[in-house]
Amino acid sequence: MPLNYYEVLGCSEESTQEEVKRAYHRRLLQFHPDKNSAADVQEFHDVREAWQILRHRESRRKYDATCKQEQLEEEEEDGPVYARLSLDDMEESVFEDMWFYRCRCGDKYFVDRDTLPEKDSLLQVKCNGCTLIIIVEV
Numbered sequence: 001m002p003l004n005y006y007e008v009l010g011c012s013e014e015s016t017q018e019e020v021k022r023a024y025h026r027r028l029l030q031f032h033p034d035k036n037s038a039a040d041v042q043e044f045h046d047v048r049e050a051w052q053i054l055r056h057r058e059s060r061r062k063y064d065a066t067c068k069q070e071q072l073e074e075e076e077e078d079g080p081v082y083a084r085l086s087l088d089d090m091e092e093s094v095f096e097d098m099w100f101y102r103c104r105c106g107d108k109y110f111v112d113r114d115t116l117p118e119k120d121s122l123l124q125v126k127c128n129g130c131t132l133i134i135i136v137e138v
């Protein structure tokens with residue numbers, strides 16, 4: 001995910017060019033090293049970078065399009081959730097040291113003991129055969 005320039009400037013995607021400009025000037029005052037010795041240099045750099053993109057209608061449009069695209073891809077990657085369950089709901093295979101759960105597509109979700117996260121966390125598992133995922137409480 002690229003830097004969220006709107007967040008950096010403190011405005012939103014719906015902001016007009018004028019509002020973006022005002023937001024930028026507010027941030028400048030906040031972060032400028034001359035005004036604030038404790039300012040975070042990286043943050044100041046981000047503000048400048050955000051402004052370089054959002055100040056021009058064309059580059060802003062391109063940036064918006066890129067963000068939308070990435071968002072779509074991210075949602076797709078996560079996939080729709082088929083089930084939320086705990087490890088106890090899954091079948092355990094003693095021999096292979098893993099758990100499995102049957103998906104509605106006929107294929108299976110696998111949880112390998114080696115890849116188990118720490119206790120009390122959630123694990124997202126992709127189906128082997130389709131785009132569905134399950135969320136497993138470990």
Ligand SMILES: [Zn+2]
Pocket residue numbers: 103104105106107108127128129130131132
């Ligand atoms: Zn499936």
